[in-house]
Amino acid sequence: MIASPLEAHLVDRIAALPDVEVLFAPALLPATRYPSDHRGVDGFSRDAAGEARWNELLADAEVFFGVPGDTGPTLAAAIARAPALRWVQGTAAGAGEQVRYARLAPADLERITFTSAAGIHGGMLAEFAFYGLLALRKDAARLERIRAARSWEHFAMDELYGSTIAVVGMGGIGAAVAQRARAFGMHVIGVARTAHPNPLVDETVAIDAAADAYRRADTIVVTLPGTESTRGLIDRATIESWKPSMVFINVGRGSVVDEAALIDALTAGSIRGAVLDVFEAEPLPPDNPLWTLSNVVFSPHTAALSIRENQRIVDLFCDNVRRYAAGEQLRNVVNVKEFY
Numbered sequence: 001m002i003a004s005p006l007e008a009h010l011v012d013r014i015a016a017l018p019d020v021e022v023l024f025a026p027a028l029l030p031a032t033r034y035p036s037d038h039r040g041v042d043g044f045s046r047d048a049a050g051e052a053r054w055n056e057l058l059a060d061a062e063v064f065f066g067v068p069g070d071t072g073p074t075l076a077a078a079i080a081r082a083p084a085l086r087w088v089q090g091t092a093a094g095a096g097e098q099v100r101y102a103r104l105a106p107a108d109l110e111r112i113t114f115t116s117a118a119g120i121h122g123g124m125l126a127e128f129a130f131y132g133l134l135a136l137r138k139d140a141a142r143l144e145r146i147r148a149a150r151s152w153e154h155f156a157m158d159e160l161y162g163s164t165i166a167v168v169g170m171g172g173i174g175a176a177v178a179q180r181a182r183a184f185g186m187h188v189i190g191v192a193r194t195a196h197p198n199p200l201v202d203e204t205v206a207i208d209a210a211a212d213a214y215r216r217a218d219t220i221v222v223t224l225p226g227t228e229s230t231r232g233l234i235d236r237a238t239i240e241s242w243k244p245s246m247v248f249i250n251v252g253r254g255s256v257v258d259e260a261a262l263i264d265a266l267t268a269g270s271i272r273g274a275v276l277d278v279f280e281a282e283p284l285p286p287d288n289p290l291w292t293l294s295n296v297v298f299s300p301h302t303a304a305l306s307i308r309e310n311q312r313i314v315d316l317f318c319d320n321v322r323r324y325a326a327g328e329q330l331r332n333v334v335n336v337k338e339f340y
Contacts, residue, residue: 005026062086085111089117093173095115096114096225130180133247163218170192189205257280
């Protein structure tokens with residue numbers, strides 16, 4: 001069952017797989033706000049006949065492509081009407097969080113396999129990280145002031161070459177960041193669960209022994225998921241140990257960072273700046289200082305989204321369908337104890 005908005009030509013790709021019957025009723029799905037939107041327009045609802053037909057599709061579905069409604073509670077509501085369901089392919093790298101907030105019964109977690117779209121968004125998030133890093137290192141705000149004043153003012157710019165970057169989390173996003181950092185001639189420290197060597201980085205340190213790496217770094221990029229084990233990992237003491245040249249980048253989850261301590265450092269100017277796609281509370285409250293701090297490059301958790309996103313997710317899904325039919329291990333299975 002196509003359970004979230006998807007372009008018809010991509011549905012056709014799924015339908016062309018051997019021994020697959022696709023349940024697809026686009027009139028029962030919301031219109032999209034932008035390409036590869038999985039939630040759709042606000043205020044969408046079905047009439048009584050549409051809701052009845054939707055429930056019939058849910059009852060017949062063995063597999064969902066997408067999370068119905070794109071939230072935990074709407075996923076739970078759909079699962080309650082889907083007794084034959086055995087697998088849900090999420091469209092987000094953080095699909096585990098949706099499963100967490102669905103608060104499913106143990107029996108549902110046992111009978112249904114959940115897979116995420118992890119790895120799909122790494123390139124986009126790495127590009128955003130370097131967009132923000134370059135904007136701060138090259139002082140884009142100062143360049144705009146110079147242009148506005150027509151002043152022809154010269155100043156010495158900072159550079160990435162030869163600087164040190166610590167990439168916290170060496171999954172798909174971290175790997176994409178490390179590859180691009182290498183291309184800029186940066187010294188790359190991979191911060192991972194263990195200190196096993198990684199060909200993508202110059203050195204690897206274990207995450208529980210990374211304090212010295214954080215002190216040495218000119219840039220830190222967090223790519224970690226939001227779990228109980230990562231909550232508050234970048235704490236006030238860590239932030240206070242950073243160089244004044246530090247640019248902090250978070251494209252993982254806001255819960256990993258002590259946001260109040262980060263705001264204090266940014267406000268005081270004790271670090272160079274921050275590049276943020278994720279936040280402790282989302283949407284970010286209107287009175288949060290991160291909206292207006294001049295040394296913050298800001299995205300409202302949209303940096304991973306791409307016009308090619310659905311194409312990449314369908315590529316992943318088609319491979320997983322083949323694996324599912326063959327009884328093989330699926331890619332990106334969500335851990336339903338830690339929900340990532």
